[in-house]
Amino acid sequence: MLAGLAGCAWEAGPAARPAASTVRFATFNAYLNRPIQGQLASDLATSGDVQARKVAEIIQRVAPDILLLNEFDYDPAGEGLKRFRQNYLEVGWNGAPPAVYPYVFLAPSNTGVASGHDLDRDGAVATEPGSRDYGGDAFGYGAFPGQYAMAILSKYPIDGARARTFQTFLWKDMPGALLPDDPATPEPGDWYDEESLNDFRLSSKSHWDVPVIVNGETVHVLASHPTPPTFDGGEDRNGKRNHDEIRFWADYVSEGSGYIYDDEGVFGGLEPGARFVVMGDLNADPHDGGAVAGAIAQLLDHPSLAPAQAPTSIGGAAQAARQGGINRIHRGDPAADTADFGDDSETGPGNLRLDYVLFSKTGFRDAGGGVFWPAPGAAHYDLVGPGYPVESSDHRLVWRDLAIVTE
Secondary structure, three states, X not given: OEEOOOOOOOXXXXXXXXXXXXXXXXXXXXXXXXXXXXXXXXXXXXXXXXXXXXXXXXXXXXXXXXXXXXXXXXXXXXXXXXXXXXXXXXXXXXXXXXXXXXXXXXOOOOEOOEOOOOOOOOOOOOOOOOOHHHHHHEXXXXXXXXXXXXXXXXXXXXXXXXXXXXXXXXXXXXXXXXXXXXXXXXXXXXXXXXXXXXXXXXXXXXXXXEEEEEOOEEEEEEEEOOOOOOOOOOOOHHHHHHHHHXXXXXXXXXXXXXXXXXXXXXXXXXXXXXXXXXXXXXXXXXXXXXXXXXXXXXXXXXXXXXXXXXXXXXXXXXXXXXXXXXXXXXXXXXXXXXXXXXXXXXXXXOOEOOEEEEEEOOOEEEEEEEEOOOOOOOOOHHHOOOOOOOOOOOEOOEEEEEEEOOO
């Protein structure tokens, strides 16, 4: 891994910070994934990639202090991330100031890592990277190792020596895990055979606990990107995995975390009273979409997390009304949406709230947040566009401003 390398609505610009002591935390599924291994690093070798420019400008205009990027392809040397920082973030676009992040955290992802098992149960074990079948049998869906991975960038020092990763934690080792059931048999929880479950990792990418030192105080950034609760069948294997990937953090910050072990074999969760922020594309909407009932409520209603108002945008509400389709019957507030998906009433999920910055009750004072989603006709609307084709990402950057307090 690499570490230590050098409620408002969006309209024309992010909310001004109420105090200099406020820290801006943000998560952004940046859609910087490519179909071929090494292509992202190659695309970022010059400053000519239009999509990457728009992603970078969004980051520059919101100016997070600590940023989680989801769907950023991983390479072990960190070359892609280095080039994105140098050729895009550190170059001001269209008058936006450069975004300089001296510290990064980067570690492997389960996406595209061959499992050696027929996890999609299509009758064959795919071992050659590059195909959809290969992705279906990988520990996390991906055409090659590291596709759809993640990275953390920070203006504050990262304590890499104390970071914990949970890439290899087994799903079956979670007490009461929602293991998927084959609807064609009477036995419970039998979609995967015993041999597969003995290797099956819970995280579709990984779970990271990354301590960041902010003015002498430690903030644990709990980062992940659970699998979408779709692309399966009646067994709901992805929906149940999504639920348990979210549950992992709910357990990690609770007393019942003794079963959890990290990639170094150390057991236990977060120490009581620690200050933490949960960030990521969690792929679960509180009201709409295909997530298992109550999946995201495991965090939103958790007694250790602050019951903060959802960040919103003007553009999210405007786009849902403009696109129509299934958005017309959604129960959630469209101003809180963070993802712009297909709107067909029969096949599309519509726009959803999937990306979150949640924080502990202790150690913070909430100073507001937002979603970067300009409305049609507003400044910087060109960075997000009408949906398709995708201009920057099909997700929106979400931020929250937090003042660190000591008790």
